[in-house]
Amino acid sequence: MFNSIALQIQHFAKETPEQLAIIAQDIKCDYASLAKYNRQVAAYLASKGIKAGDRLVVEADHTLEYVYFWYGIQLLGATFVPVEKNTPSKRIIEIAKELDASVTVSLTAREDLKDGWALSDIMPEILAGDDSFVPEIPAQEEEDDKTGFEDVDLSDPVFAEDNIQTEDFEIDFSMFEVDEAKKQAREAERAEMHSRKKRR
Numbered sequence: 001m002f003n004s005i006a007l008q009i010q011h012f013a014k015e016t017p018e019q020l021a022i023i024a025q026d027i028k029c030d031y032a033s034l035a036k037y038n039r040q041v042a043a044y045l046a047s048k049g050i051k052a053g054d055r056l057v058v059e060a061d062h063t064l065e066y067v068y069f070w071y072g073i074q075l076l077g078a079t080f081v082p083v084e085k086n087t088p089s090k091r092i093i094e095i096a097k098e099l100d101a102s103v104t105v106s107l108t109a110r111e112d113l114k115d116g117w118a119l120s121d122i123m124p125e126i127l128a129g130d131d132s133f134v135p136e137i138p139a140q141e142e143e144d145d146k147t148g149f150e151d152v153d154l155s156d157p158v159f160a161e162d163n164i165q166t167e168d169f170e171i172d173f174s175m176f177e178v179d180e181a182k183k184q185a186r187e188a189e190r191a192e193m194h195s196r197k198k199r200r
């Protein structure tokens with residue numbers, strides 16, 4: 001049992017590395033590759049001073065690079081705050097300010113987001129970088145706040161490649177309005193405080 005999808009991915013990469021993990025825009029990615037790319041993102045973020053608990057506001061997309069970035073943030077222990085694709089820069093800045101986010105990330109460079117990152121600019125560097133990042137896995141006794149991710153038997157026929165839909169994956173980002181993002185941030189803060197108390 002793991003407390004995040006990102007950690008589940010790392011687990012599956014060891015157990016079934018060649019198993020199909022995701023398809024986006026007809027591009028396939030197995031668990032070994034997905035786990036590696038997630039570690040590379042986490043390593044890159046750490047090298048830029050991003051740490052567990054930090055918030056990143058990220059413009060959403062339906063590409064594998066976006067998925068790598070999403071779970072890389074989660075693997076590091078930071079908080080991922082998605083906003084809809086083509087959200088105006090002014091609104092992205094407002095959300096980042098409201099949530100005290102460390103970084104804003106747009107899909108491509110924007111002149112009115114001078115202090116932000118562009119995913120199209122940083123991903124080549126990330127994917128050519130180090131993948132030795134080792135995530136912090138909660139101790140067994142600290143897994144009280146389980147998220148319900150059950151161990152999955154990937155040999156089950158339901159996970160066969162022929163049974164996985166190949167159309168572009170769809171994510172409903174309407175649920176991730178600022179109020180929801182604030183709620184997630186508060187929950188992350190409470191979890192961090194709880195973890196600190198246990199370590200004392």
